Amino acid sequence: MPSVAHALEEFFSRTDGIRRARHASYQFQPITNRSHVTNMSTINAETAVRERYAAGAKAAEAKLCCPVDYNQEYLKVIPQEVIERDYGCGDPSRYLRENETVLDLGSGTGKICFIAAQVVGPNGKVIGIDMTDEMLNVARTNAPIVAERIGYSNVEFRKGRIQDLALDLEKLDAELQARPITDAASFLRADELAQDLRVKHPLVATDSVDVVVSNCVLNLVEPKSKKQLFEEIFRVLKKGGRAVIADIVSDEEVPEHLQNDPELWSGCISGALTEEGFLQAFSEAGFYGIQILKRDEQPWQTVEGIEFRSVTIEAFKGKQGPCFERNQAVIYRGPFREVLDDDNHRMERAVRYAVCDKTYNLYCKAPYREFFEFVEPLTDIPLGEAKPFDCSHTARRHPKETKGQDYKVTTEASSCCDGGSCC
Ligand SMILES: C[S@@+](CC[C@H](N)C(=O)[O-])C[C@H]1O[C@@H](n2cnc3c(N)ncnc32)[C@H](O)[C@@H]1O
Numbered sequence: 446m447p448s449v450a451h452a453l454e455e456f457f458s459r460t461d462g463i464r465r466a467r468h469a470s471y472q473f474q475p476i477t478n479r480s481h482v483t484n485m486s487t488i489n490a491e492t493a494v495r496e497r498y499a500a501g502a503k504a505a506e507a508k509l510c511c512p513v514d515y516n517q518e519y520l521k522v523i524p525q526e527v528i529e530r531d532y533g534c535g536d537p538s539r540y541l542r543e544n545e546t547v548l549d550l551g552s553g554t555g556k557i558c559f560i561a562a563q564v565v566g567p568n569g570k571v572i573g574i575d576m577t578d579e580m581l582n583v584a585r586t587n588a589p590i591v592a593e594r595i596g597y598s599n600v601e602f603r604k605g606r607i608q609d610l611a612l613d614l615e616k617l618d619a620e621l622q623a624r625p626i627t628d629a630a631s632f633l634r635a636d637e638l639a640q641d642l643r644v645k646h647p648l649v650a651t652d653s654v655d656v657v658v659s660n661c662v663l664n665l666v667e668p669k670s671k672k673q674l675f676e677e678i679f680r681v682l683k684k685g686g687r688a689v690i691a692d693i694v695s696d697e698e699v700p701e702h703l704q705n706d707p708e709l710w711s712g713c714i715s716g717a718l719t720e721e722g723f724l725q726a727f728s729e730a731g732f733y734g735i736q737i738l739k740r741d742e743q744p745w746q747t748v749e750g751i752e753f754r755s756v757t758i759e760a761f762k763g764k765q766g767p768c769f770e771r772n773q774a775v776i777y778r779g780p781f782r783e784v785l786d787d788d789n790h791r792m793e794r795a796v797r798y799a800v801c802d803k804t805y806n807l808y809c810k811a812p813y814r815e816f817f818e819f820v821e822p823l824t825d826i827p828l829g830e831a832k833p834f835d836c837s838h839t840a841r842r843h844p845k846e847t848k849g850q851d852y853k854v855t856t857e858a859s860s861c862c863d864g865g866s867c868c
Pocket residue numbers: 494495498530531532533534550551552553554555556557574575576577580605606607608659660661662665666713
């Protein structure tokens with residue numbers, strides 16, 4: 446049924462577009478001609494996507510399938526109708542760990558959620574988000590079957606748009622059933638109602654998720670909402686959380702006439718960001734440690750000479766916050782002569798650099814840990830007593846700072862020489 450919420454989504458997405466147009470400095474792909482925006486809203490990419498995937502939920506559509514090598518062990522408990530209506534292009538579930546809380550954006554019939562449920566185990570949790578009722582129906586029907594087969598229930602499916610993860614579309618529907626829209630005033634009040642729901646009953650709360658995954662969905666979000674999409678992924682992640690996203694990217698900018706083709710839009714082509722633009726979007730949303738985990742050498746499709754292929758990327762949240770001086774240092778091990786991190790710390794190989802406590806702790810974890818040596822000061826400075834650290838430039842840390850200016854110790858050769866093997 447085309448719900449009241451759908452009509453409102455249209456309205457909100459349009460007003461959102463108007464707001465966004467006023468801040469048009471941010472663009473993922475250079476738009477040389479402003480008519481592009483008009484064309485996109487005429488076609489209404491989101492409606493094309495919803496209709497195509499509503500059909501794809503009822504019967505498998507071969508054209509939307511991209512071959513993926515899933516771990517067969519996890520597929521054994523998943524009903525056939527879920528597996529055959531698989532429209533993913535990668536497998537982010539491979540990078541999950543036990544006990545994690547996982548959010549799957551554009552969960553479709555639920556395959557990645559059902560695999561994730563087994564990886565995170567009974568103490569983990571999985572939430573699938575999708576905007577298409579028919580997809581949610583298949584996923585929700587099969588959730589109890591999977592739960593019975595694995596022996597626990599840790600998956601739920603919620604209705605929402607992934608670029609607006611605060612708005613619960615089923616709650617909005619219920620509110621509007623009770624207070625229907627009858628005139629222009631009540632139509633406009635619905636905007637306030639939606640905002641109220643976002644604040645009081647968010648679909649996905651801020652800082653609540655360990656890992657956001659997604660499989661072949663981000664490209665389907667309209668250009669005008671893409672910035673908000675990456676900001677939403679960032680918002681819902683806990684500090685220290687990460688995004689693991691598989692999606693289709695292009696090797697060249699997608700020209701306007703391809704962007705305006707609704708069939709190519711819903712087919713995961715037109716909305717693809719370039720490979721570089723995809724990773725840049727995470728960086729601009731505030732993520733760090735962004736890397737390509739998997740990149741298909743062969744394109745999935747080539748259209749007018751432009752290659753569209755699947756990549757899986759990882760990006761971390763948690764570099765924001767105050768910088769404190771605790772006299773810690775790090776040494777980049779190589780193999781490159783120098784590296785530059787997402788906070789603009791430039792470090793040459795084998796040089797001992799002063800870092801703030803926050804950077805030190807980030808480097809101690811994935812994805813940086815293996816690239817650094819860590820040098821703790823001889824005398825610990827408790828965090829509560831630490832002074833602010835100026836992170837605006839990279840400075841060397843003299844060993845005397847690590848050990849203390851009065852350090853004059855002389856020692857005998859260490860006991861490794863007792864056996865005569867190392868001297
Ligand atoms: C290409 S399919 C991928 C489905 C699933 N991830 C898989 O691996 O099979 C895209 C899915 O994302 C949903 N979708 C697309 N755009 C969306 C949006 N803006 N918000 C929520 N769901 C969306 C569609 O309804 C569809 O179920």
